[in-house]
Amino acid sequence: MDRRTFMTASGGYALAALGLPDLDGITRRTRAQSESAVKVGRGEVAAVRTMIKSLGDAAAEIGGGHARSTAVHYLTTSVSKWLSGSWTEEVGRDLYGATSQLVHLIGWMAQDEGDHGFAQRYYAHAFRLAAEAGDAELSATALRGLAVQAIDLGYRAAAVQIAEECVDQAKRLDDPKALAYYETTLADAAAQDDDRKTATQMLSASQAHIERASTEAGDSWASHFSIGRWAHHSGMILARLGDYDAAQDHLHHSLDIHGLDRQRSRAIVLADLGTVQFRQENYEAAISTWGDFLDCANGVRSIKVSDAVDDMQARLRRIRGVHGAEDLSERAANMT
Structure with missing residues (x-):
């Protein structure tokens, strides 16, 4: 992906474009729905979540490249029809939240194939859907996707900026696992930017949160951030900071913990x-x-x-x- 294009787009996402979702859109669409529109209820939302789990499990096991076309097809044929359907405001918010997770998954799959432009667009769309659903965790997760992408591509300033926005979005959450998830991302971005102070502060904060987090995985991306995954990320942050002995200990630890069986x-x-x-x-x-x-x-x-x-x-x-x-x-x- 072109560096200038990514940097310009990333800066926009972090500051302006991502800050302007249509927060009243679901309420307004509920009032304007046509009587002829397809009726959407809890069953359709549950179907989306079931597909997310199945596709996500496959991608986590054998890579995003194997299931991306299936996920895109499901989004464009079934889910898009439901988004244009008739639903109550409560169902609409759940549907938008579930769709945000599906769109984020497709973005992750694209990134896992090296299609960064496609991934970036899907992460941005996932953020807008999550924001319109009023879901702070999903909003933060979408921003994290952009931040991780910037880290992987070596765009230091953009990575730090977006990771900071991600942590800021998560301030409303009371879930230590989710907070550890986002703090670890900021620690990684700061370490890449040679900001040792921020990196160590965020790494320490993430450790405090992950150590008191539930070991049970839920339905969201953040809920799957296990102690094993934290040990992997923290090990690589320590390696960026030059502490190879500690990094090796953390990586060995991550391999020995249930949750990295994929x-x-x-x-x-x-x-x-x-x-x-x-x-x-x-x-x-x-x-x-x-x-x-x-x-x-x-x-x-x-x-x-x-x-x-x-x-x-x-x-x-x-x-x-x-x-x-x-x-x-x-x-x-x-x-x-």
């Missing part, structure tokens, strides 16, 4: 752990961990996995003389 998630953590070990010049450990990564990544369709393979191969070329490096490089070449 194939895609485990593959990414293994890739990250191997990179941390490589930076510590523990090459034999890195080669072993990367071997486990390739085993786990087989069949996963994700830009994060393919980028990790490319990164690993570049590092292996620097240590050709180390036992196992050339064999691992050959295995990786056969995956691309």
Whole structure:
């Protein structure tokens, strides 16, 4: 994606465009509905949530690339018809909230395939739907999607700005897991921007919140932010800050905790752990961990996995003389 386009759009999302949803839109549409419009009730909202879970589970296991077209088709054929249908205001807000989650999922799938322009548009739309539904958590989650995208693309100022907006949106929430989810994102953005003070403050705040959060997962994205996922994110933040020993401890911790049993998630953590070990010049450990990564990544369709393979191969070329490096490089070449 073009850097200038992303930066301009991201700044707009963080300041103006994302701050101007039609907050009275659902109420107004309820009053203006046609009698001939399709009737929408709790059953349709439940159907959307069921599809989100099924599609989300598949994407978390084998990557966003496998189910994106199915999710888009469902949105454009079934859900769009219900959005234009006839519903009560209460059902309308639930429908908009559920649709925001579906749209966010499609944005995540697009990002997981490397289609950043598409992902950005869907995250922005997810934010507007969530804001119109009056759902602060979903609004913050949509902003987090944009912030993570900016982090991944290396747009430091935009990442910090959007992550700060995300944390600000979450101030109304009383859910420690959700707060940890958004604080960790700001810590990551700040670490990338070389702002050690903010990064460590946010990391400490997120740890305090995740340690008192429920271990039960709910229906929202934030509710799936387990202690294992926090350990992975915090480990990589610590690595950005140069504390490789602590980073390795956190990554080992994340692999040992239930909640990172998804194939895609485990593959990414293994890739990250191997990179941390490589930076510590523990090459034999890195080669072993990367071997486990390739085993786990087989069949996963994700830009994060393919980028990790490319990164690993570049590092292996620097240590050709180390036992196992050339064999691992050959295995990786056969995956691309």
